[in-house]
Amino acid sequence: MLTAERRQFILTVLHRDGTVVAKKLSEELNLSEDTIRRDLRDLAAEGLLQRVHGGALPISPAVANFASRQNQEPGAKSAIARAAASMVREGQVVLFDGGTTNIEVARNLSQDLHATVITNSPPLAVALADHPHIEVIMLGGHLFKHSLVTVGVATLDALQMVRADLYMLGICSLHPKVGISTVDLDEAYLKRAMIACSAEVVALASPEKINTAAPYIVGPLSELTDIITEHGISDEMLEPYRSLGITITRA
Amino acid sequence: MLTAERRQFILTVLHRDGTVVAKKLSEELNLSEDTIRRDLRDLAAEGLLQRVHGGALPISPAVANFASRQNQEPGAKSAIARAAASMVREGQVVLFDGGTTNIEVARNLSQDLHATVITNSPPLAVALADHPHIEVIMLGGHLFKHSLVTVGVATLDALQMVRADLYMLGICSLHPKVGISTVDLDEAYLKRAMIACSAEVVALASPEKINTAAPYIVGPLSELTDIITEHGISDEMLEPYRSLGITITRA
DNA sequence: AATTATACGCGCAATTTCGTGCAATGTCAA
DNA sequence: TTGACATTGCACGAAATTGCGCGTATAATT
Numbered sequence: 061m062l063t064a065e066r067r068q069f070i071l072t073v074l075h076r077d078g079t080v081v082a083k084k085l086s087e088e089l090n091l092s093e094d095t096i097r098r099d100l101r102d103l104a105a106e107g108l109l110q111r112v113h114g115g116a117l118p119i120s121p122a123v124a125n126f127a128s129r130q131n132q133e134p135g136a137k138s139a140i141a142r143a144a145a146s147m148v149r150e151g152q153v154v155l156f157d158g159g160t161t162n163i164e165v166a167r168n169l170s171q172d173l174h175a176t177v178i179t180n181s182p183p184l185a186v187a188l189a190d191h192p193h194i195e196v197i198m199l200g201g202h203l204f205k206h207s208l209v210t211v212g213v214a215t216l217d218a219l220q221m222v223r224a225d226l227y228m229l230g231i232c233s234l235h236p237k238v239g240i241s242t243v244d245l246d247e248a249y250l251k252r253a254m255i256a257c258s259a260e261v262v263a264l265a266s267p268e269k270i271n272t273a274a275p276y277i278v279g280p281l282s283e284l285t286d287i288i289t290e291h292g293i294s295d296e297m298l299e300p301y302r303s304l305g306i307t308i309t310r311a
Numbered sequence: 312m313l314t315a316e317r318r319q320f321i322l323t324v325l326h327r328d329g330t331v332v333a334k335k336l337s338e339e340l341n342l343s344e345d346t347i348r349r350d351l352r353d354l355a356a357e358g359l360l361q362r363v364h365g366g367a368l369p370i371s372p373a374v375a376n377f378a379s380r381q382n383q384e385p386g387a388k389s390a391i392a393r394a395a396a397s398m399v400r401e402g403q404v405v406l407f408d409g410g411t412t413n414i415e416v417a418r419n420l421s422q423d424l425h426a427t428v429i430t431n432s433p434p435l436a437v438a439l440a441d442h443p444h445i446e447v448i449m450l451g452g453h454l455f456k457h458s459l460v461t462v463g464v465a466t467l468d469a470l471q472m473v474r475a476d477l478y479m480l481g482i483c484s485l486h487p488k489v490g491i492s493t494v495d496l497d498e499a500y501l502k503r504a505m506i507a508c509s510a511e512v513v514a515l516a517s518p519e520k521i522n523t524a525a526p527y528i529v530g531p532l533s534e535l536t537d538i539i540t541e542h543g544i545s546d547e548m549l550e551p552y553r554s555l556g557i558t559i560t561r562a
Numbered sequence: 563a564a565t566t567a568t569a570c571g572c573g574c575a576a577t578t579t580c581g582t583g584c585a586a587t588g589t590c591a592a
Numbered sequence: 593t594t595g596a597c598a599t600t601g602c603a604c605g606a607a608a609t610t611g612c613g614c615g616t617a618t619a620a621t622t
Contacts, residue, residue, distance in 0.1 A: 063609070064363035065330055076441070082569080092611050097570070113569065113618060182433030182449060189456045198433060198461045200451030200469050205440045210449045218451050218465065314599070333579080343601050348580070364579065364608060 061089065067099050074109055074118055081115040141165045143311035144228060144264055144288050150174055152225040155254050156184055157247075158209035159230030161264045163187050169194065178222055180210045180250065204246065211246035219253050227258035233274040234265055234287070236300035240278040248276035255283050262286040267293050281306065317342075318350050325360055325369055332366040392416045394539050394562035395479060395515055401425055403476040406505050407435055408498075409460035410481030412515050414438050420445065429473055431461040431501065455497060462497035470504045478509035484525040485516055485538070487551035491529040499527035506534050513537040518544050532557070 061069075066089060074080045082100060086093040104111040109118060141164035148154050151174060156162050158181035166177065166187050173193060179185055180199040188196050201215030229251065232242040240263070242248050255261050261284050270289065284306050289298070291310040298308050317340060325331045333351060337344040355362040360369060392415035399405050402425060407413050409432035417428070417438050424444060430436055431450040439447050452466030480502065483493040491514070493499050506512050512535050521540065535557050540549070542561040549559050 062330060062332065062363055062365045062368070064361075064368055068368070093569085094571095094612080095610060098610085101571090182436045185433045185454050186437065186459060189454065189459055196454035196456070197465075198449065198451045198454055200449045200461070200465070203436050203440065203447035203449055205447070208437060208440055210451070214448075214451075214469065218469075344579080345581095345602080346600060349600090352581090 063099075066091075067103060070096075070099055070103065070116075071108060074116060079115060079117060080109075083114075085115075138164055138168070139311040140264055140266065140288050140290065141168045143309055144262060145169045147262060147286070147288075148173065148175055148226060152176070153178065153223070155179070155222070155224040155227040155258055157181060157228070157230045157251060157254060158184065158207045159264075161266065162228055162230040165228055165264070178224060180215055181208060182210070183208055202246075204244065206244070207247070209247065209250075211244070211250055215250055216253050219250075219257060222257050224254075224258040225260065227254050227261045229255070229261055229263045229284075231264060231266065231269060232278065233269050233272045234263065234281065234301070235271055235273040236281070238273040238277065239280045240283065241274040242276055242278055243274045245276050248278050251278045255279060260285040262288060265289045270297060314350075318354060321347075321350055321354065321367075322359060325367060330366060330368060331360075334365075336366075389415050390562035391515055391517065391539055391541060392419045394560055395513060396420045398513060398537070398539075399424060399426055399477060399479075403427070404429065404474070406430070406473070406475045406478040406509055408432060408479070408481045408502060408505060409435065409458050410515075412517070413479055413481040416479055416515070429475065431466055432459060433461070434459055453497075455495065457495070458498065460498065460501075462495070462501055466501055467504050470501075470508060473508050475505075475509040476511065478505050478512045480506070480512055480514045480535075482515065482517065482520060483529065484520050484523045485514065485532065485552070486522055486524040487532070489524040489528065490531040491534065492525040493527055493529055494525045496527050499529050502529045506530055511536040513539060516540045521548060 069089075070080055070085065073085070080100075082093050082096045086096045089096070100109065100111055100116045103109050104116065109116045141161060144165040145168035148169060153176045156166060156177055156179040162181065163184050166184050169175070169191065171192060175193070176195045176197065177188055178197045178199065180201065182198070182203070185196050185198050188194055199210055199215045199218045201210035201218070202212040203209075204211045229240075232240055232251065234240060240251070242251060255278070263284050263286065265287050267290055270293065281301060281304055284301075286307045286309065287301055288309045288311055293310070302308055320340075321331055321336065324336070331351075333344050333347045336347045340347070351360070351362055351367050354360050355367065360367045389412070392412060395416040396419035399420060404427045407417060407428055407430040413432065414435050417435050420426070420442065422443060426444070427446045427448065428439055429448045429450065431452065433449070433454070436447050436449050439445050450461055450466045450469045452461035452469070453463040455462045480491075483491055483502065485491060491502070493502060506529070514535050514537070516538050518541055521544065532552060532555055535552075537558045537560065538552055539560045539562055544561070553559055
């Protein structure tokens with residue numbers, strides 16, 4: 061294997077997994093760790109990746125593949141996911157948008173539950189395929205590859221016929237002053253539309269998203285009826301939300 | 312062997328393997344490494360390959376990635392899928408319906424290809440998420456869990472705005488008298504609509520589906536422009552299709 | 563906070579590959 | 593035949609690549 065070829069391989073793996081580990085690479089390629097480290101150093105010097113202790117990360121976290129994010133910190137998310145799943149009641153029509161957390165929620169839905177799930181996330185639809193009693197409706201549109209959801213006019217249009225009981229709002233940033241915000245304009249429009257056609261709105265908020273803001277605003281916090289977060293979070297951080305009358309659940 | 316001939320050979324090997332190594336080439340061709348190096352230098356000057364220490368790589372790194380990935384998982388590659396994938400041309404709008412074979416086709420699309428893929432298969436959309444140049448449009452609708460595709464009125468409706476160059480018709484039954492048929496009524500409607508809005512229709516026919524019939528009829532065989540099947544199949548089995556003017560490709 | 567285990571960077575030496583100059587050979591046309 | 597030109601192989605110094613040792617830096621653990 062040529063040197064240049066190996067470096068491309070490293071970049072490919074990095075793009076696929078969202079992470080590379082020097083030691084593991086050296087074993088896979090049957091080379092010394094020194095060589096791998098030199099590669100990583102040079103690639104970092106070219107600005108093609110970000111060097112970290114033990115391996116490397118993509119330059120921008122955004123390019124990290126969706127699949128890899130599905131694996132990271134599965135334990136913490138499942139507590140939130142279980143709590144969120146239990147909020148779905150028999151016979152309801154529930155909107156799910158994308159995100160790894162929401163997929164976890166879908167997997168945690170009781171096998172006895174009869175409900176209709178409407179989603180713009182193809183992987184979430186696939187995850188529900190083996191559920192015996194849930195009817196899945198997929199919203200069409202452009203596939204936004206970064207977060208694996210459909211977006212755009214077609215998706216908005218399809219939503220116009222929907223009246224949902226519950227909206228499971230996937231990861232986005234929450235901030236007392238800014239409100240609900242997200243990183244993509246199309247996603248922001250879509251989330252806003254989903255909020256508009258749902259009776260209740262549940263936000264799944266892992267701690268790193270609370271009191272942060274993103275470029276595109278979905279709407280004010282007052283749109284939320286529930287926030288589900290981890291139990292480790294402090295009271296004062298949650299106070300601005302609670303004072304708005306939002307029900308806080310610590311999972 | 313003429314010089315020009317040798318250089319062509321180098322390019323062929325490069326395209327086939329995604330890599331050429333100077334030393335190995337010199338052994339294969341019984342020439343000194345100097346000659347090979349000179350060839351590589353000249354070819355690089357013409358912009359036909361990328362010179363690297365020890366040998367050369369294709370101009371576009373994507374080709375190498377693809378070739379090496381094919382070597383990584385040789386079991387997954389199906390001859391039919393590769394043949395079908397090569398039928399998609401630059402800039403086309405292609406319809407894909409569901410089925411594992413179609414997902415294989417999607418995975419085999421060249422990393423260099425720029426195209427638009429429209430599909431009612433969530434797993435296929437997910438499979439294309441890491442393709443650098445393909446725009447994916449998902450058709451919404453009810454999720455038919457058995458074959459993991461969306462069906463129903465919403466899906467048909469979304470198709471009304473589509474004019475595709477090519478339709479990759481996933482597994483269904485072909486029979487000289489019955490025509491094209493499938494196991495689900497909604498799927499049959501959908502496939503019929505997809506045929507109607509595509510300029511060319513390619514059927515992926517594994518041998519066990521040829522000369523069989525299913526309950527719901529999609530349309531007559533004359534709708535097909537191509538059939539891709541395995542090379543092991545007999546001429547007389549294919550004769551009824553060929554006589555209709557359908558191009559038969561044995562992969 | 564102290565300790566232990568990894569990971570890191572640097573220098574060195576062995577090996578491989580590269581580039582260039584030069585000579586030998588082959589091709590073609592006058 | 594002769595001369596111009598292209599192609600090829602060889603020699604040799606330069607450059608690149610790689611693995612190892614060693615001291616240091618970083619992360620994890622106690």
